[in-house]
Structures are given as structure tokens and as C-alpha cells.
Amino acid sequence: GAVVSQHPSRVICKSGTSVKIECRSLDFQATTMFWYRQFPKKSLMLMATSNEGSKATYEQGVEKDKFLINHASLTLSTLTVTSAHPEDSSFYICSATALAGGHNEQFFGPGTRLTVL
């Protein structure tokens, strides 16, 4: 199946700093990638849809100036958490859609654990 990578896998930062998370599709091109956030023992919450070459589409309640998304190429999307605060601590997961077994399937990256002190 298609492979999606994320970097870094874990980051600890001080409150007020910005953190960039990269999501790459390794063996396929992804015009669309998705960013999710997951709190402990909670479900995946879609934050935004990242579109190559255009602006991201944010879900209701997600601050676009807080969570900057850039999808500069067909294999890379980045999520920047600006001026991070402890409440931004979470597990961030990206995914990309690829055709598999006759249907569109979401392939997930391994996730990034963000801890803001």
C-alpha cells in the first residue's frame, strides 16, 4: 500500500514557540492531504484539508492563523502550530488519499506527538 511519513515523530517545545510538522507521501502523489488531531482516548478530529497549490480548507472551529498549512508539492504538506500553548499538546496525524482495491483509501502517517511545556 501507499506510504505516508511524518516528521518529527515527537516534539517537546516551550510555550510561545512555533512547531512545524511535515507530512510526505513517499511512493505516490497526493493532491490532497488531511490533518487530524487526536486527544487521549478520543477520536480523530479532522482539522483541515490540505490542497496542493491552493489554500487549505479548515474545519469549523479550527483557527487557520494558529494552524498554518502549506502544500507546496504533490508529496509534501506541512502543518505549523504557531505560538504553541500547552492546550495545543496533542497527537497530530496526517493522511493522504490513494486508490487501493478499487476504492479511495486514507493512508495515515505515523503521527507526531506534540508536548508544549
Place this chain on the structure above:
Amino acid sequence: GQNIDQPTEMTATEGAIVQINCTYQTSGFNGLFWYQQHAGEAPTFLSYNVLDGLEEKGRFSSFLSRSKGYSYLLLKELQMKDSASYLCALTRGSYIPTFGRGTSLIVHP
């Protein structure tokens, strides 16, 4: 809007069979995914049902009834490594899945 309901937690014994149910209410239904997620890891694909009926893949099977808004994931011959969260997810026209809260399955010896 959409509403997806799964049990929060289930326990089962190694070697047994367990059925995890998922009920949903939505419009514009395309299909239903089941994903497995171990703690601290990303979800991995298990199954995708579009049509009514049972799809079997080794120890895992998934069932869908579109008219009843109901699906289940059946796990046979449970192993300790099957302890994980199981996420039911719906897709609509955009094919972006919307996830249920997940069912935490604990398999004990």
C-alpha cells in the same frame, strides 16, 4: 450532520470471538471503514464496506446493513496483539472519513 456510535470499551479472552458494533445516522452515505489503532500509533486500514453483507479477511470480518445504519467488526481467534482501539468511519461524497470515538478492546489471557 452525522452521528456515529460505538461502545467505548470491550474486553475478551484470548482465542475467543468478539463483535464490535457501530451504528450511524448520516446522509449521502458512501461507505464505511474500520481501522485499528494501537496506542500512540496511526490508524491502520482493516476493511471497507460499500454494499450490504459480510466481507471476510482472515480473522477479521466486517458487516454492513445500509438500511439499518449498522455495521460490525468481527474478530476471531483473538490474540493479545489485537488489544487496540477499533475505529468505525463513514465516508460521504467527499470520501473524507468521519471517525467514531473508537472502541478500546482489551484482550486478556
